[in-house]
Amino acid sequence: MSDATSVITRLIKGFGRFWWDFLVGDTPELFVAALVIIGVTALLSESGHFNAAAIVVLPVLAVLALATSLVRAVRLSRRK
Amino acid sequence: MLIAASVSSGTIVLVGAVFLASCVETVEALTIVFAVGHTRGWRSAFEGSGVALVVLTALVAAFGPALVHVPLSALRLVVGGVLLIFGMQWLRKSILRATGLKAKHDEDAIYEQTVAELRAAGATSGRDRIAFVMAFKGVFLEGLEVIILVITLGTSAHRLGLAAAAAAVAVILVALGGVIVAKQLSNVPENALKMSVGVLLVTYGTFWTGEGLKVRWPGGDTMLLGLAAIYAVVSWAFVLAMRREASTPMTVTNA
Numbered sequence: 001m002s003d004a005t006s007v008i009t010r011l012i013k014g015f016g017r018f019w020w021d022f023l024v025g026d027t028p029e030l031f032v033a034a035l036v037i038i039g040v041t042a043l044l045s046e047s048g049h050f051n052a053a054a055i056v057v058l059p060v061l062a063v064l065a066l067a068t069s070l071v072r073a074v075r076l077s078r079r080k
Numbered sequence: 081m082l083i084a085a086s087v088s089s090g091t092i093v094l095v096g097a098v099f100l101a102s103c104v105e106t107v108e109a110l111t112i113v114f115a116v117g118h119t120r121g122w123r124s125a126f127e128g129s130g131v132a133l134v135v136l137t138a139l140v141a142a143f144g145p146a147l148v149h150v151p152l153s154a155l156r157l158v159v160g161g162v163l164l165i166f167g168m169q170w171l172r173k174s175i176l177r178a179t180g181l182k183a184k185h186d187e188d189a190i191y192e193q194t195v196a197e198l199r200a201a202g203a204t205s206g207r208d209r210i211a212f213v214m215a216f217k218g219v220f221l222e223g224l225e226v227i228i229l230v231i232t233l234g235t236s237a238h239r240l241g242l243a244a245a246a247a248a249v250a251v252i253l254v255a256l257g258g259v260i261v262a263k264q265l266s267n268v269p270e271n272a273l274k275m276s277v278g279v280l281l282v283t284y285g286t287f288w289t290g291e292g293l294k295v296r297w298p299g300g301d302t303m304l305l306g307l308a309a310i311y312a313v314v315s316w317a318f319v320l321a322m323r324r325e326a327s328t329p330m331t332v333t334n335a
Contacts, residue, residue, distance in 0.1 A: 018224070022166070022225075022228075023162065023165050023166075025169065027168075027169055027172065030165055030168045030169060030172070031165055033168070034161050034164045034165045034168075034285075035161075037164065037289065038157070038161055038289060038293070041289065041290065041293050041295065042293050045290075045293045045294050045295045051295060051296055054290065054293070054295045055290070055295060055297065055298065058286050058289065058290050058295070059286050059307060059310060059311075062164065062168065062282060062285075062286055062311075063310075063311075063314050065168060066168050066171060066172060066175075066282075066314075066318070067318070069168065069172050070172060070175060070176070070318060070322065073172065073176055073181065073182075074181060074322070074325075077181055077182075
């Protein structure tokens with residue numbers, strides 16, 4: 001029984017670790033950025049006439065998120 | 081002419097993204113399997129790979145059909161968010177590698193490192209557990225990434241069969257290439273492939289996040305090509321700008 005429990009616990013931990021590494025890993029800023037992008041786009045797309053703004057804002061925020069993450073990577077590598 | 085006209089831009093981007101991503105992941109898995117096979121014997125390498133493929137197939141059979149019942153807008157929002165994160169991670173890594181701020185993903189180095197680890201583990205009599213686990217982990221983890229991409233991209237676009245076929249062709253072609261050259265595929269331009277995949281994943285991530293939130297894209301699926309072009313140009317601009325900036329020596333990591 002305890003063997004089975006420990007196997008299940010290990011599997012759940014491994015599953016959680018896989019998704020954490022997959023989505024967050026060493027770039028938590030990109031994970032947070034994706035949440036912000038979804039939140040902002042959701043707010044804009046709620047009002048029909050903001051659809052055009054959502055179309056522009058979504059890729060612009062993605063580019064800004066990438067730029068921010070690259071700047072962070074450069075700063076980290078300079079600090080080492 | 082008629083065939084070309086009937087193939088939508090969405091299909092082209094879907095097949096391209098799945099095919100290229102599967103090529104990259106297969107190269108990484110094969111490198112580990114070759115290292116295990118050359119060092120500790122092919123039997124354990126094949127057994128580990130085979131069991132990993134069986135487990136992956138079982139996972140697809142268990143979770144794949146369930147996704148069809150998830151409401152499409154919710155599925156596209158979740159998939160869009162995941163692809164946005166995953167695509168930006170790939171794009172970030174390949175831009176850093178293209179500018180020299182991060183060490184290139186060197187298959188030769190990975191091969192040598194895996195071989196050294198396996199040799200250090202020492203010989204075993206009977207079944208080689210270490211070789212089995214190493215081959216299993218390599219194939220399972222890389223295969224899991226392929227499956228996530230195939231299922232998420234395929235179900236959201238209602239083209240699961242096409243996505244699976246594109247991945248299967250990529251895996252078979254890379255595997256055949258690996259067997260023919262009988263080495264660790266170090267000549268594959270992996271960073272260029274990764275940058276292309278990153279662009280396509282962010283493109284799909286943006287598009288489906290929007291679709292999931294009821295954004296009406298101008299031109300429908302055609303907007304995918306526009307987004308891909310924007311992200312490709314922006315990525316290249318980042319590479320050029322950072323190459324200019326990177327005059328001072330940087331620390332190189334090999335993650």
